[in-house]
Amino acid sequence: METLEAIGKRVSLKNRISPTREVEQEKIIKILDAARLAPSAKNTQPWRFIVLRNKQLIKTLVSEAFSEGNHVMSEAPVIIIACAKPGDDIIRDGKEYYLYDVGMAVENMLLAATDLGLVTHPATGVNEDELKRILDIPDEVRFVVATPVAYPSKDSYEEAAQERLTERTRKGLQEVVYMNSWGKPF
């Protein structure tokens, strides 16, 4: 898929996951490779990913650490958790750049999944202590986001995404872009 098309078609679809169709390991590797190639502040590459493929582990994790609205995730054949140690990245005037860098890597991951016909749905609302306990994540590492990776319940990504894409709301360019100075119309 063309880059701008993938950027336009990427949409969060946790309710449209096929619980039965397996996701090939080759595709998971491509997705993680895309994440790994993201830029990062001073090339610190703070991101670490945990891939969950064990159905029982996924059920336990989602039921014990995820917020109520995310329980549908327990049907996902694969979940990828993104986390990082803040001290592995730069901290500038209080801004912890590990979050920014993980964001860039995760966006690569979501676009790669879209390109491969897979659906994702990043979620940040978890009980971090529970999640870290279950996955044996060290205290100093912070959870950032989790996403299911799955085939869509419909025949194709496009078919599954269509409805959500028409519902999607985004601020217009004029609301988020200024010219030469804050607040000046673009």
Add this chain to the structure above:
Amino acid sequence: METLEAIGKRVSLKNRISPTREVEQEKIIKILDAARLAPSAKNTQPWRFIVLRNKQLIKTLVSEAFSEGNHVMSEAPVIIIACAKPGDDIIRDGKEYYLYDVGMAVENMLLAATDLGLVTHPATGVNEDELKRILDIPDEVRFVVATPVAYPSKDSYEEAAQERLTERTRKGLQEVVYMNSWGKPF
């Protein structure tokens, strides 16, 4: 350009900028549109972008607010500044998700630029107070990153990027991906 190709070829190239070739406004709009379509925690869309096209303003900004190593940026025909108000996004257990969300939007921007044959080079090392003063950015808004957007000094993006891509270092998959639990080999 195919999505996975753009992800693989995106590289930071501030020393290979054409200072004379103008960047079409249509391409800048495509890049900003890509940014705007990124996902964000609870769809907060906290990102704001300031586009600089005024040569004198760019020179002043780079010389007064950028660190020494980034002065080559003053030759860029366009600079895009990404910033956000932390309170516009969620803050969860001390994690300020505006940084994560801006990271996703900026990665879309960098990939769109790559797709359009343009070079970028995100930089975080600025004197934030000076930058905010010059661009009239409110106190409560945080600067996240600035990138030049330019045509490459060589004939094509590929030609300009080739050398940097061979130098680029990234941790291997095994160093950043675990299976089912922290530290377990993927």
